[in-house]
Amino acid sequence: MSDTPVNLDALRERIDEIDTRILELISERARCAQRVAQVKTADDPQAVFYRPEREAQVLRRIMALNPGPLDAEEMARLFREIMSACLALEQPVKVAYLGPEGTFTQQAALKHFGESAVSLPMAAIDEVFREVEAGAVNYGVVPVENSTEGVVNHTLDSFMDSSLHICGEVVLRIHHHLLIAGTTRQDKISRIYSHPQSFAQCRKWLDAHYPQAERVPVSSNAEAARLVKSEWHSAAIAGDMAAKLYELERVAEKIEDRPDNSTRFLIIGHQDVPMCGTDKTSLVVAMRNQPGALHDLLEPFHRHQIDMTRLETRPSRSGVWNYVFFIDFKGHVDQPEVAALLDEVRLRAAEMKVLGSYPQGVL
Known part of the structure; x- marks a missing residue:
């Protein structure tokens, strides 16, 4: 027992030493970011400072090198904030x-x-x-x-x-929460505000717990949280930021019907993003209105072994019963196999527009 205070003091001294080193290294990184800004501006007064592919590469590298005990995503979030603060010094x-x-x-x-x-x-x-x-x-x-x-x-x-x-x-x-204000009478809740999509995502929970309450759709969950502040008989479905902003109490947490929501x-x-190594590309394609049009669109993806991650259709503005396709797939326009695919699709389509190639989400 007598050793505990000594050991604790030693650990605290060690933490102080580490904090000092962290402070020095973050400051050194910030000064380096300032030098980067000076070099970029000297070469091009209109230089772009934020580089999505570079940030994605840095964060993926940090996650791969992370030894723990903090998990990789938590470590990446810490580095995201350091990078954000350093970028603010540049622009x-x-x-x-x-x-x-x-x-x-x-x-x-x-x-x-x-x-x-x-x-x-x-x-x-x-x-x-x-x-x-x-x-x-x-x-x-x-x-x-x-x-x-x-x-x-x-x-x-x-x-x-x-x-x-x-x-x-x-x-x-x-994550959706049921929120009330300090003046709300919880046993008298007769009205619930939220965005229509949030109501849909919490339908089963609402049917089970507040089947008689009026569900009032509004433009956003933040607007729902604002309205609740002035009413004694209402609640809102919203997230953490709205709850904190409007100082609301959580009656129930994570009420979404699907936990993976x-x-x-x-x-x-405006910018074209270079390859980072783990990229996606998005297209919008209008096909000619003829039999087999969808097959003609999809067949090159199969043949070139390109992994399509999303396909959506929307009515075209050019004519009744014509449709355009929104497509996401893995890869970057600068890769030879992707360039070959796009050349084929362009020949088969009435119109094609590449919406962008960009890093897949890291966090």
Whole structure:
């Protein structure tokens, strides 16, 4: 027993020594980032500072080298924040996202770019596209698909008329909570606010626990959380950021029907992204309205052994009962086998547009 204080003091001294070394190394990294900015600016005043492929390579390397005991994703998240802070010294990244503040899309933006990014809420998906197209922000973050409820059609439709590229992706595990305000009478809850997709993702739980409560759809979960602050008989379904922002209490946690409920978000911008080694490519293809059109589109993927990860159809704006196909597959346009595939698809299609090649989501 007498040795315990001495050992504890020694361990604390050791931690202090390690913290000092960490501080010195982070500061050295930050100074190096500043020098990188100086070199880039000297060569090109319009230089791009954020490099999605470089960040993906760094994070994957850290995860591969991680010896523990922290798990690889936790270690990568720590490095993401260091990289975000260092990048802000070079040039702060401005990111538009589907708002308002406190949405899952903001959470995805901060997960991808780190807390040092400047995030700006937009009222609609097409507004995110317009802000990026106008150059008011560097990048945008928009939802594209949910593992329970499927694709976000508004995002797919926005790509049809846009010149923007997909620069990255981020997948966010979605956890919904039932939230109330300090003035809410929990035994009198008769109204629940949330986004329509959240209601769909929590349908079974709501049927079991609040079958009589009115379900009021609103534009976002953050808006649902805001409304609850002023009502004594209502609750909201929302996530961690909205709960913290509006200081709400969790009545029930993780009420989504599927524990693996996730949403995929796309990073949109102007730049073409070089290969990082673990890439995806997204296309939009319009086929001629003739028998076997879908087979003609898919056959080259099989023959070239290209792994298609998603295929969605949307009505074409060029005519009734015509459709366009949105396709995701593994690989990068600069790979010879992918270039050969795209040449074939381009010959068979009425129209084809590459939306972007980008790193597969790391975190």
